[in-house]
Amino acid sequence: GNSVTQMEGPVTLSEEAFLTINCTYTATGYPSLFWYVQYPGEGLQLLLKATKADDKGSNKGFEATYRKETTSFHLEKGSVQVSDSAVYFCALKPTGNTGKLIFGQGTTLQVKP
Amino acid sequence: DSGVTQTPKHLITATGQRVTLRCSPRSGDLSVYWYQQSLDQGLQFLIHYYNGEERAKGNILERFSAQQFPDLHSELNLSSLELGDSALYFCASSVVSGGAFDEQYFGPGTRLTVT
Numbered sequence: 140g141n142s143v144t145q146m147e148g149p150v151t152l153s154e155e156a157f158l159t160i161n162c163t164y165t166a167t168g169y170p171s172l173f174w175y176v177q178y179p180g181e182g183l184q185l186l187l188k189a190t191k192a193d194d195k196g197s198n199k200g201f202e203a204t205y206r207k208e209t210t211s212f213h214l215e216k217g218s219v220q221v222s223d224s225a226v227y228f229c230a231l232k233p234t235g236n237t238g239k240l241i242f243g244q245g246t247t248l249q250v251k252p
Numbered sequence: 253d254s255g256v257t258q259t260p261k262h263l264i265t266a267t268g269q270r271v272t273l274r275c276s277p278r279s280g281d282l283s284v285y286w287y288q289q290s291l292d293q294g295l296q297f298l299i300h301y302y303n304g305e306e307r308a309k310g311n312i313l314e315r316f317s318a319q320q321f322p323d324l325h326s327e328l329n330l331s332s333l334e335l336g337d338s339a340l341y342f343c344a345s346s347v348v349s350g351g352a353f354d355e356q357y358f359g360p361g362t363r364l365t366v367t
Contacts, residue, residue, distance in 0.1 A: 175358075182342060182358040190353060216310065228295065237308040238283060238346065238354060242295040 141166045141233050145243035152219055160214040160227055160246045162203075168234030172196075172205050172212040175228040176209050177245070183228065186214075203249075219250045255279065256345050256359035264365045275363045277324055277345030283307075284326040285346070285356060287319055298306040301303075302348075303327055307340040333366045 146161040164172065171190045175183040187196030189205035189212065196203050201216045212229060229243040255278035265271055277284050286298040288311075297310035300357035312318075315333075320326045330337060340363050344356040 171353075182256075182360045183344075184254070185355055185357070188355065210332065216355060232354075238300050238302075238356070239297040239308055239310055240285075240287075241342075243299065244294045 141170070141219065141231060141241050143229050143231055143241055143243035145227075145229050145246050149173070149247040149249055152248070154221055154250055154252050155199070156250075158214070158216040158223075160229075160248070161183045162212045162214065162229035162243060164210050164212065164229075164231050166231055166233060169207075170231040170233050172203070173230045174201070174212070174214050175230060175238065175242075177226045177228065179225070186227070207209055219248070221250045221252055224248055224250045235246045236244075254357040254359065256343060256357050258334075258341075258343050258359035258362050260362060261360065262363050262365075264367060265333060265367055267333055267335060269333050269366075271333065271364065273328040273330070273341055273343075273364075275326045275328070275343030275359060276341075277326070278357055278359045281345035281347050281357075282324065283346045283348060283354075283356075284320055284324070285344040286312075286326070286328050287342040287344065289342060289361070293339075295342075298328070319357065332365070336367050338364055338366045 166170045174186040187198040189196040192207035226245045230240045257276045282303045288302045298312040300308040340361045343359045
């Protein structure tokens with residue numbers, strides 16, 4: 140079946156450090172891949188997406204590349220800020236028209252000044 | 253602000269009771285999705301409606317039901333509530349019904365506490 144696995148958190152970094160949050164997936168066909176971010180007390184916001192192999196999604200300094208050969212979609216940012224502290228969710232949308240998203244367990248990021 | 257609204261923001265009720273959660277999608281969006289976020293299960297897809305019709309069901313209990321009305325707002329009904337139903341319930345909307353480029357926008361959620 141379809142599933143998403145994220146690295147365990149919490150991840151604690153100092154401001155301006157490099158961020159990587161690992162995400163791997165299991166899916167048939169060609170799913171679309173997403174990263175969502177959830178700030179404390181808020182809903183999920185779409186951060187970036189990729190719809191086919193080798194696509195790179197990017198937004199607000201965050202990037203992730205759809206790697207079909209390694210079934211991965213790791214999130215990276217070159218220099219994190221305190222305001223990036225949040226929970227990050229990797230998700231996939233299976234091939235077809237169901238539309239449902241399958242989420243990883245979420246990774247909490249805490250950035251210290 | 254995603255443009256998706258959910259009411260109420262918080263709900264506290266007792267076991268055995270029934271509640272209704274409401275969602276208004278973004279203007280122009282035809283699809284509504286419901287998700288449950290709990291500490292032990294994480295974020296789980298419950299159900300998807302497109303233009304008033306049910307399109308997909310996920311891990312939704314038989315005690316739960318949903319519908320989408322002609323004005324496209326949706327309601328999630330939870331009955332015979334149990335302690336384990338305590339969770340954050342999110343609604344999301346999108347323009348169409350799936351497809352690689354269809355993006356879902358999430359509301360702020362309704363936090364349900366069953367005591």
